[in-house]
Amino acid sequence: MKLIKAIVKPFKLDDVREALVGAGVEGLTVSEVKGYGRQRGQTEIYRGAEYQVNFLPKVQLEAVVEDSAVGKAVEAIKAAAATGKIGDGKIFVLNVEEAVRIRTGETGQAAL
Amino acid sequence: MKLIKAIVKPFKLDDVREALVGAGVEGLTVSEVKGYGRQRGQTEIYRGAEYQVNFLPKVQLEAVVEDSAVGKAVEAIKAAAATGKIGDGKIFVLNVEEAVRIRTGETGQAAL
Amino acid sequence: MKLIKAIVKPFKLDDVREALVGAGVEGLTVSEVKGYGRQRGQTEIYRGAEYQVNFLPKVQLEAVVEDSAVGKAVEAIKAAAATGKIGDGKIFVLNVEEAVRIRTGETGQAAL
Amino acid sequence: MTFSKLKRLGVLAGAAALIAGPALAQTAAPAAPKIDTGDTAWMLTSSVLVLMMTIPGLALFYAGMVRKKNILATLAQSFSATALITVLWMVIGYSIAFTDGGAGNAWIGGVKYLLLGPMGLNATSSLAPTIPESVYMFFQMTFAIITPALIAGALADRMKFSAFLAFMGAWLLLVYCPIAHWVWGGGWLGKAGALDFAGGTVVHLNAGTAGLVAALMLGKRKGFGTENMAPHNLAYSVIGASLLWVGWFGFNAGSAVTSNVQAGMAAVATQIATAGASLAWMVAEWVVHKKPSVLGMISGAVAGLVAITPASGFVNPGDALLIGIAAGFVCYFSAVHMKKMIGYDDALDAWGVHGVGGALGAILTGVFASNAINAASKGWLHDGNVGQMMLQFEDVAATFVYCAVVTFIILTVIKYTIGLRVSEEVEVEGLDLNLHGEVVQA
Amino acid sequence: MTFSKLKRLGVLAGAAALIAGPALAQTAAPAAPKIDTGDTAWMLTSSVLVLMMTIPGLALFYAGMVRKKNILATLAQSFSATALITVLWMVIGYSIAFTDGGAGNAWIGGVKYLLLGPMGLNATSSLAPTIPESVYMFFQMTFAIITPALIAGALADRMKFSAFLAFMGAWLLLVYCPIAHWVWGGGWLGKAGALDFAGGTVVHLNAGTAGLVAALMLGKRKGFGTENMAPHNLAYSVIGASLLWVGWFGFNAGSAVTSNVQAGMAAVATQIATAGASLAWMVAEWVVHKKPSVLGMISGAVAGLVAITPASGFVNPGDALLIGIAAGFVCYFSAVHMKKMIGYDDALDAWGVHGVGGALGAILTGVFASNAINAASKGWLHDGNVGQMMLQFEDVAATFVYCAVVTFIILTVIKYTIGLRVSEEVEVEGLDLNLHGEVVQA
Amino acid sequence: MTFSKLKRLGVLAGAAALIAGPALAQTAAPAAPKIDTGDTAWMLTSSVLVLMMTIPGLALFYAGMVRKKNILATLAQSFSATALITVLWMVIGYSIAFTDGGAGNAWIGGVKYLLLGPMGLNATSSLAPTIPESVYMFFQMTFAIITPALIAGALADRMKFSAFLAFMGAWLLLVYCPIAHWVWGGGWLGKAGALDFAGGTVVHLNAGTAGLVAALMLGKRKGFGTENMAPHNLAYSVIGASLLWVGWFGFNAGSAVTSNVQAGMAAVATQIATAGASLAWMVAEWVVHKKPSVLGMISGAVAGLVAITPASGFVNPGDALLIGIAAGFVCYFSAVHMKKMIGYDDALDAWGVHGVGGALGAILTGVFASNAINAASKGWLHDGNVGQMMLQFEDVAATFVYCAVVTFIILTVIKYTIGLRVSEEVEVEGLDLNLHGEVVQA
């Protein structure tokens, strides 16, 4: 199994979720994160005090899928999350050694 | 070393923490996440406007443990987090190549 | 490629970010987490009701870097995040199998 | 010409005017008017209370119901409307609404009071003879502020800020001022005998109708019906609704324009109807949805406040309770079920609560108005005056039709000049960041 | 029969009544009463201020101290109590508390005012001869609203909403109304000469005692002592406490029922005692816990407001300062240390602050009440009237015992019918979602 | 000796005093004063409104602008200052500011009113002859509270709490009380004829100057210019600004010390200037930064309120609009551009808004003050009284210089005893947790 970790623009969350579900992914976990990358925050001014915004709001999705499903899922995310503008985000794939469904105790692919 | 990543129901957080500590886990990191899975959110109505709740609040615990401790820790989480109802959550295990304690510079198992 | 996951004290976030950038890391993702470890929360009293604070606010940074850059990045984090006091945090290194830049579709090290 | 308003003041103020009138006439050139310090104290307080209804009251009531990304933009609407309308009211609004329009007085007031020209230190208005005209002008200004601001509930989350300001200004002068003149300023509706103590039609039906038209013209929010548009922070809405409730005593009891028995009765009617409506909405939700929401309780309270507004100085406490209960049930039905059936997106229910509640209240005023409570009013039930019912329907119809037509014209003009709606991208990303360059971080 | 209240008004109002009394008697049948517009303006304002104390004041004060999952439910308690009590007060509460009960008048008022029947436009009450009775009824209504609402602090986070409403209604009629009648409405305690200017025992000791009984009967919150129950958003509590402070001038200075020197002195005593208490609690915390918390500063202010309530119209500014400082220290001790020692879970300290502060204030009123400030009062220190101390103890004891017993009976009945407490699951997941179907997202 | 204040009351109050004066003199020993219930009602209400300006108004206005970690500490500053100053004002502040200082009366009042000694139930002040002195003392107390509290905007996020309290107390007694005496209490500036209706120099320039000195002495916040110091929750600031606006009618209209035409005109001028300034700041931002921020709208409103304060009872509505517009543009420039150019860190713009706005208003008062609005004032434009301009400049200069010097001395003493600033670690981690042991979780 693989863990797909995607960092995308917040307003794309619903599109990406739908695309993943369309690609057969049955579960995922989302968290609100702040990203630093090529996309730079603007310079903000409050009442004359200026500062640089370093972090931008992003959304991180994590889904564990069986090995064979990785390609399709990554494609789905790419298609749904891309706007072509800087800051669209990244997808990382990591190996998962075991998965357990807490409710039933099922393990491995059956747990996804 | 392994990273145990567990997504559980929020009100189980304290039980799971206690169970893990009981199983010898000495540190863990928790984040608030939103989950999508078999458990579906209800349909909400606000003043006549209806919509589907897609994500449910969950809590994610991450603990890095030495290889030999994985089994006990997973069991502890399972026992503490299960309610038998849909949405109880998942446990994933990933491999960790290195660990460092920032304060002392210790590495490997000594850093946990 | 490797995923470097660092859990540090919140007020060190900016120092660590600067150190990583100095070490050549070009992107990273940050989330607010709560940590449990050796550092214990104080006992809090509100109007006579006492309780133990179990979790302390921490910040988690995740950066994916090419294999050769791991050492330098870990050193940078250690140097920037250490205060010498308990609760300084941990660094974990995990293997990453694939990376994709959503905007361009680039993969591997080019995507970082 | 100012007959209708004097009637509205009730027998006591009327008597006071009779006494004060000649006295005023007798006093020599630069003499001070016969100001009553108690009435003035209450009217200053009432003005402050009604201002508080808009900022922070209404601002919070609405801001608590929108999504996080639009909280500041929603607050900005109430706040900027307050500033803009204040200036327009001083420049010309008060003049065309509350001064004598000469030949056309049935339809609109005059322009003599441009920039409040003749309002010297000692001026009084015949509509409020025991207080300084400055105070009366200020009191009416606070009504002129909240009425357009109420419309914002219908157009939340998607209107351009520039279009919003243009709309507020034009609507004030072209819709609110004329209608206020018709009913309160000496125009045809007031002369005909329509009863509207504190603004059931002038304020609430009027704003609600404009909201309905605006909601239809703007179209639904992106994601309406599929995306979670649950209120981000109902605690703000509860604060807002509470301040509306508290401030409404300036609105209703202040409309007695004296600090006397009439004001006291209006306060009591207001309190009782509001409570009744809040309980009624709560019960409706409890029965239908199994859970009584906080949003329901506060919506019910506002519905009750709206419906008792036209009736407050004319009805006894028992009838106020009936009006409140009716308002709670009817507005629950209109804001929750009717809106869903019809399918428009009146985001925060300007029409469902203010429009429907205002019309209901205006009609029930005809039913319950009682000569025993106000010498100037005779209703159907207690005094057998069926004719009053016709007058109330006429008032409702006239307000609805005039407001709907002119609001439609104003918005059409704005649509083809400034444009009404923000781009889809801006709507998704939030008005706060895009229109105002700020966000709330909590 | 209404002697005690008249006494409470002090010499000036008394004199006014003497003058106004015969005048009233002389005027023919439907004549308008001799209403003072200044007094009426102040009493309308005071009523509005006291209403604001409950919503949004108290609602926010409590909501800021609970955990995130219970914020809306806490707001709902204050808001729904306001609506429910308004209706009950209008139906029967005012009648049994503030009208003549005939033979049983020592214990309870009459039922002639059911649905406010005889309260016509021009009615006045002998308890407040210079304002319309409608205003006096409204003013007292706002007291009747806040008193039960205060109890909610003791039962936060765990009571069923249906049980809460049943409790509020029953308690109002069976506990508040009788005790208000005893002290203010012509009953035995007022006649005996007990001094309670604005409700030290009637309001605060009463609500605090009920809170103590309720906290004991409900049991501790799940997780009490082990889980983090730190306030989610003390900013709300600071807003709430500030509005309580601000609104309390309606409470205390309004209890003069005139806009005169008595009201002025009561306002001054209130301000000074509150400040003194806030500083005292701050100092106590600074010394004991090394850090002065915001929660402590605002709790101290509320303690001061509570303690000065019974004394406010009777004491001079210097003594008000002493009362305030005493209240700050004593309530700090009772809410922080005594609660911990005894071990019950009065979540937001209804007993620790209102009960203890109210009793303390009632007794110190006996000590410091001064004939120079109020012709109707003679205390121990300045006037050597030791007997007043006994009366004050009697008042405290009677309120405590009657309230404790009847509250216990009411809650027992609810326990075995509706049930008092939500299920453990609901408590853990939060009242907002489970009782009201909503959450705050901030 | 109390001539200047009497003048400030305008012709009507003056007349009232003439009538009331002898009447008072005639009445025998323990007689009740000739209190006007309407005036008293309004002044009680005004006092309550001004108190509400500080808590929760100013507290929220400032707290919404700081970072999350300092929200409670910012609220604590306003709240604790309210408590501390109340007690100090009662102990000695009122006495040295508003009573006769005998030989040194040009500079400072007397000490006869220590602990309010001679202020019996029926006392009145010659500065406010139609209301109880208790009410007048309370009204002035609320001014004494808000003035030092305003300074907190300049020292946000970095001052020790103990140092803050010491500063508040010392500044009240050594700076505010003398200057209030000079202008309003019978001192040299008032006698000379300087016009300051409600505190343009006494309150705002004074607080702003102190803020400037404090900001310079404390130094910049750590991270200023590099770290994100964006407001955490501007919704709080909007509530705060709204309550400041609403409460300011107590400030300005209350400064008429009667409920009469003068109060009405002051209210109208206040409302119009505030609206004009809010629009002006909005326009400036829209043009320069392309987006009109909510922070700008509310800052503009506060700037308008500040600038109209000294002028409010002296100018007509049209001139009030001009003053407001000027204030909006000028304060925008000073708070946004001038601050950046000079480079000090006046965190929440105590100087940029209150200092600059107060000085601007004081000078424009000299320009626009009109004999037609207030018999006691003659300005340049309408009455050709160029001399008034000189008096206004003198007032501004005297306030600025005296305040700057004494503030510097006070802060220097604190610096070398208590220390002014928290440690860097505390500043980074936040004042809430470190100074008060609490955090907001939202």
Ligand SMILES: Nc1ncnc2c1ncn2[C@@H]1O[C@H](COP(=O)(O)OP(=O)(O)O)[C@@H](O)[C@H]1O
């Ligand atoms: N090496 C990395 N490790 C972890 N997260 C990264 C990394 N690089 C980028 N990110 C995340 O992806 C987001 C988008 O990256 P950015 O460089 O701004 O744009 P783009 O992906 O279009 O090149 C960042 O805000 C950050 O959250």
Ligand SMILES: Nc1ncnc2c1ncn2[C@@H]1O[C@H](COP(=O)(O)OP(=O)(O)O)[C@@H](O)[C@H]1O
């Ligand atoms: N494949 C997955 N990858 C990541 N997270 C998952 C996955 N499947 C489920 N989850 C997480 O686990 C939670 C519970 O899953 P769900 O399918 O609702 O119930 P159950 O675990 O009882 O089958 C989800 O809300 C989600 O946060």
Ligand SMILES: Nc1ncnc2c1ncn2[C@@H]1O[C@H](COP(=O)(O)OP(=O)(O)O)[C@@H](O)[C@H]1O
């Ligand atoms: N085994 C672990 N797995 C995951 N996170 C951990 C682990 N141990 C510690 N942490 C995280 O690191 C933080 C600091 O650890 P702690 O033991 O308190 O101090 P130190 O790192 O100085 O020994 C914790 O609050 C927790 O967030």
